[in-house]
Each structure stands twice: as C-alpha cells, then as structure tokens.
Amino acid sequence: MSGEGGRPALDLRGRSWEALPEWFSQSPLPDLLGDFLPSRRWFGSKSRSLRSVMAERIFSLDGGGRGPLFLCLLQVAFGEGENERYVLPLARARGGEVPEAGLIAPLDSPGEDPLWLVDGFFVAETGRELLRLLLVPDSPPAGLERVRTEVLKKRQVAFDPDLVPRVFGGEQSNTSLLFGRRLMLKGYRKLAPGINPDLEVGEFLSRQGEGLPIPATYGALLTKTPQGEPLVLGLLQEFVENQGEGWSWFLSRLPAVLSGEGDGGILDRMVERLGRETARLHRALGGDPSDPDFSPRPFTGEDLAGLCQEIDGRIARVFRALEERKSGLSGSARERAEDLLSRRSRLDDFLRDCRARGPGGMRIRCHGDFHLGQVLVTRDEGVIFLDFEGEPAVPLALRRLRTTPLQDVAGMLRSFHYLSVSALPDRTTGRERAEGWYREQFGRYLGAYGREVEGLLPEPAPAGGILGLCLLRKALYELAYEIDNRPGWVEIPLSGILALLDAPLPEFGGGV
The missing domain is CATH 3.30.200 (Phosphorylase Kinase; domain 1)
Structure with missing residues (x-):
C-alpha cells in the first residue's frame, strides 16, 4: 500500500503502536527499514547488497504525550560478509514536524490525523x-x-x-x-x-x-x-560556543585568498594555531605514564614494519577497486587512476625508502580521524577538537591501539589538500595556485607542531619517513572511501598519492 509521496505505508490497523516490539518482525517494518537505512549518510555499507533487517533489541522509552518511543538496535544482514549493528529510535509524528531526512513511512492508522513513522532523533521527546x-x-x-x-x-x-x-x-x-x-x-x-x-x-x-x-x-x-x-x-x-567547523570556516575564506582578494594572513595564523593546539593535544594524550591505557611507548622497528604491512594491504585493496571502477571515472580522474595503477613498483620503492629511514619517537593514543571537520573554531578564534572515535571503517579494537602521533598530523595535512581543491570554482581552475597554498600551509602547520610537541617525535630523517608513510596511508583510505561513496572526488586523493611519489620526503622531526 502506498502512502504520501509514493512511499509504501506501514499499516497499523489491527496493531497497537505500544506493542511495536511484539509485532516488529511479523510486519512490513523490516522491509521499510531496509529501504530507509541505505539512504542515510550514516549507513556505512551502501555498496553492499542488503538482505534483511532484524531487531536485536528494542527499548521502550517514555515519550510523554507522544506515546512510547522505541530505541531499536538493528542487525543488518548482507548478501555476503558480516552483519552490522545500527541504532534507530522510532517515533510517530506529523509530516510537517520532521524534516525529509527523518521520514521513514506514512502510517495507515484509522481514526487519527495523518502520521508518519519517523527517525526518533528528530522529535524533541527522544x-x-x-x-x-x-x-x-x-x-x-x-x-x-x-x-x-x-x-x-x-x-x-x-x-x-x-x-x-x-x-x-x-x-x-x-x-x-x-x-x-x-x-x-x-x-x-x-x-x-x-x-x-x-x-x-x-x-x-x-x-x-x-x-x-x-x-x-x-x-x-x-x-x-x-x-x-x-x-x-x-x-x-x-x-562550546563556536563559529562553526574548521572546514566551513576555512572554505568561506579561502576562495577569496586564492583569487587574490582576501587576507591570507588570517588563514596563516589559524593554521599555526592548529599546529600548536595539535601538539598540546598530543602532549596531553601522552602525558600520563602511570595510566596503562594511555602511557606512551617507543615506536619501534616492529611498529614500523607493521605500518608498512598495513599500507601494503591497503594498496592491494585500492588497486583492485580502481581496476574494477576506473571505466566509470571522468576523463582526468581516469587518467590519474591509470597513472597510479602503472606505478605499483614506485609505491614499493616509496615504502622501502620510508622504512629505511628507521623508527623512532613515541607511540601514543591518538585522535585517529583528524581533519578540519573535527575542529570547532571558537568565538575568539581558538580551536576545539571533536570526535575521538577514530576512522569509522577501522575495527574498534584497532582504533584503541597506540600509534605515532604523525598519523593525526597526516590526517590534518590531507584535509588541507582537500580544502585547497574544494575552494576552486570547479575544482580545476586555479589548481596551481591552490597547490602552492597547500604546500605553504603544509610547512606552516608542521613547523608550529614540531616546535611544541616536545619529545614525541624522532629526529628529522626517520620522522620524515614515518610522516610519508602516514600521508600515504591516509590518502589510500580517502581513495577507498571516494571510490565507494563519491566517485566524483577520487581525483583529490589520487593527485595526493601521485604527488607524494614524485616529491622528496619531508625533513621534519625532533628539534624542528
């Protein structure tokens, strides 16, 4: 049965809303959620074939005059691979109360005003x-x-x-x-x-x-x-009162700077502040030797070998995905993809050169998914760092492992690269000027960070090698994400990887 906007309706006739946990699995609701979930940005496996949605557990919450609310833990099964677990609160609301993103299905419920089944996060009672x-x-x-x-x-x-x-x-x-x-x-x-x-x-x-x-x-x-x-x-x-995320703060100002009309000094000072505050964050994360979950440890040759092995695995997976999807890419993106695919041996040389510089410095607990979208710019133009979950696609146990703080540094530097391209009118015109701005901020952020980080980094030669590995690791992660979710953006991480292979490794580290 179809409801408003052509969406299938959920028929509640003969069913009590209060008894939803009892009839959930015997109703059309799992199929409706199977259509709804992949349309949400927070759903992590859009490229997988969804087979079924099951309620693992449903908690009934007090919704006041709205009636009960249901906090649902859902098990999502796919055609192959492991299940995933999601949280979805369910509530009833009139269509005008909730934005489009929260509407799941109209409800057929005789004797009542037209109601919708909605994502409960969009109703105040939840x-x-x-x-x-x-x-x-x-x-x-x-x-x-x-x-x-x-x-x-x-x-x-x-x-x-x-x-x-x-x-x-x-x-x-x-x-x-x-x-x-x-x-x-x-x-x-x-x-x-x-x-x-x-x-x-x-x-x-x-x-x-x-x-x-x-x-x-x-x-x-x-x-x-x-x-x-x-x-x-x-x-x-x-x-924390703020002016918005770091990404939007920079993006609202950088186009004018790249066109020669804006004050680049404001952005320069913010980049330096980000470098200093990143160092403060890392000093705090590595500053308690008595805490068994946070005490710093040396970054050893074994750690360096493990990082190289992880990157080698990412290269193999990304190359397979590129081979499968390259025919669907735009002209310039396809050319860059072909270029990267032809340089597998150069990637091996890059890994070997970085590893030859040796280990050093410390391993600490890090942010794990560090970029401008995880930054708030405060009212007085300070910065606040958010969201310490780590990379969503990485297993949770691995996100809790200590690693070199240069993983976070690489994440922020890659974010500056994305920013420099995104600030262009069509992501191509003015590319040379944008690349110049990125290279300048690359050095500015590293300099500010290195002057403040105190004891966590090795000497410049090994630090440059480890940073090179971390930049490659992050760009490969980005490329895998873009292939699956935003094919129109693959050119940014592709160009980042190719530039990394063509440039000398940075000289950066203790004593900078």
Whole structure:
C-alpha cells in the first residue's frame, strides 16, 4: 500500500503502536527499514547488497504525550560478509514536524490525523528522555546503563526539562542533539562492541584539567551485547560556543585568498594555531605514564614494519577497486587512476625508502580521524577538537591501539589538500595556485607542531619517513572511501598519492 509521496505505508490497523516490539518482525517494518537505512549518510555499507533487517533489541522509552518511543538496535544482514549493528529510535509524528531526512513511512492508522513513522532523533521527546536518563539519578530501563564522569559531578550538571533539543549540523556518521547552548548529546548510529574511544579518550582528557582544546565529557548511555561487551549508544558533552567547523570556516575564506582578494594572513595564523593546539593535544594524550591505557611507548622497528604491512594491504585493496571502477571515472580522474595503477613498483620503492629511514619517537593514543571537520573554531578564534572515535571503517579494537602521533598530523595535512581543491570554482581552475597554498600551509602547520610537541617525535630523517608513510596511508583510505561513496572526488586523493611519489620526503622531526 502506498502512502504520501509514493512511499509504501506501514499499516497499523489491527496493531497497537505500544506493542511495536511484539509485532516488529511479523510486519512490513523490516522491509521499510531496509529501504530507509541505505539512504542515510550514516549507513556505512551502501555498496553492499542488503538482505534483511532484524531487531536485536528494542527499548521502550517514555515519550510523554507522544506515546512510547522505541530505541531499536538493528542487525543488518548482507548478501555476503558480516552483519552490522545500527541504532534507530522510532517515533510517530506529523509530516510537517520532521524534516525529509527523518521520514521513514506514512502510517495507515484509522481514526487519527495523518502520521508518519519517523527517525526518533528528530522529535524533541527522544532527546529529552535520553538526557533525563543520563542526568537524573534513578534507574534506567532494564538493559540500559550509564556512565557519569567526575567532571559531570564536579560541575553539578543538572537535568532541565525545559531544554528543547534540536538536531545540530547536517547528516554525518552520527547524530548530534543540541540542548540550548549548554549540552551536546551525540547519538551513535553504527555500533561496534567494545570500549568506545570517543568516551574513553574524552573521559581521560577531561581528567587532565581545564584548558585543553576539547569539550568536557559528561557521560554516556550504553547497553551490552549478549556476550557482555559494551555498546555505547550516546555520549553527553559540554557545548562550546563556536563559529562553526574548521572546514566551513576555512572554505568561506579561502576562495577569496586564492583569487587574490582576501587576507591570507588570517588563514596563516589559524593554521599555526592548529599546529600548536595539535601538539598540546598530543602532549596531553601522552602525558600520563602511570595510566596503562594511555602511557606512551617507543615506536619501534616492529611498529614500523607493521605500518608498512598495513599500507601494503591497503594498496592491494585500492588497486583492485580502481581496476574494477576506473571505466566509470571522468576523463582526468581516469587518467590519474591509470597513472597510479602503472606505478605499483614506485609505491614499493616509496615504502622501502620510508622504512629505511628507521623508527623512532613515541607511540601514543591518538585522535585517529583528524581533519578540519573535527575542529570547532571558537568565538575568539581558538580551536576545539571533536570526535575521538577514530576512522569509522577501522575495527574498534584497532582504533584503541597506540600509534605515532604523525598519523593525526597526516590526517590534518590531507584535509588541507582537500580544502585547497574544494575552494576552486570547479575544482580545476586555479589548481596551481591552490597547490602552492597547500604546500605553504603544509610547512606552516608542521613547523608550529614540531616546535611544541616536545619529545614525541624522532629526529628529522626517520620522522620524515614515518610522516610519508602516514600521508600515504591516509590518502589510500580517502581513495577507498571516494571510490565507494563519491566517485566524483577520487581525483583529490589520487593527485595526493601521485604527488607524494614524485616529491622528496619531508625533513621534519625532533628539534624542528
């Protein structure tokens, strides 16, 4: 049966909304969700063939006058490979209450005004109830647990029922709810069992004292798998007043600079600030030798060999994907893809040259997915770093491993490269000027970082080799993502890899 806008409707006749957990699997709802989930940006496997959606667990929450809300843990099965686990709150709402991104299906429910089945994060009652569960000292529903940090208790953050949440920012890999100008609740979408680095690192840094470039972490809501492993559903943090993400802040100013009409000094100063604050972050992450989960360790020859082996595996996977998809790329992107595919031996030489420079420096817990989209520019043009989950496509256990801090540095440098190309009117005109700006900021960021990082880096020769490896690793990750999700963007990481192969390795490290 079709409903509004041609979407299939969910027929509730003969079914009670309150009993949704009982009839979920015997209804058309799993098929409707099978159509809805792949259309969301936070759904991680758009290129895989979805076979079925099952409810692993459904928690009933108090929705006040809206009736019950349902926090659903969904198991998504594919034609091949492992299942994935997602969180989707379900609620009823009138179509005009919820943006298009939150509409799942119209409801056929006689005797009532037209209602929609919606993503519950888009109705205020869901956010308010999740916040209450985190802040009010009573027992959460069976199967749900909460973590309340020391900084939450120290600041005496209390529940205010008058705070109305709203979805903050565009569609991302998670969904963030803003409560006034005080609190931010991040609702995770794709879940992996185990300790979530976002909670773990945020709690660790919040214990290091005030003044670090992060929002304070207040607590988390979680459940457990049947095997007893934790699943973090949501993270509550301090909201920091800001001018927006670093990416949009730079992108609103860089086109004028590249055209010769803007003040490049403002951007130069921000790049230097980012370098200094990155160093402060890394000093804090590696600054507690007594904590077994965060104490720094030497970056050894074995670590260097493991990094090279990981990169070699990424090269093999990306080359297979490029061979399969190159015919569908645009002319210039296809030419660059062919160029890279012809230079497999040069990549082997690059890995060998980097490895020959040797190991050195320290391994620490890092951000793991460091780029301008993970930066907030504050009102006074300071910076705050967000989202310590790590790369979403990397298994959670690997995201918690210590690594060289140059992994984060490489992530930010690659973000500057993306920025320089994205600031061009058609991503091609003025490319030489954009590349010049990128090279200049590359050196500026590294210089500011190296002067402040204190003891975590090796001497310049090995540091340059390790940084080269980290830049290649990140660009390969980007290329794999673009092939799967945004084929029109593959030329940016392709050009980054080719430039890396043609340029001398950077001389950078301890004593810079």
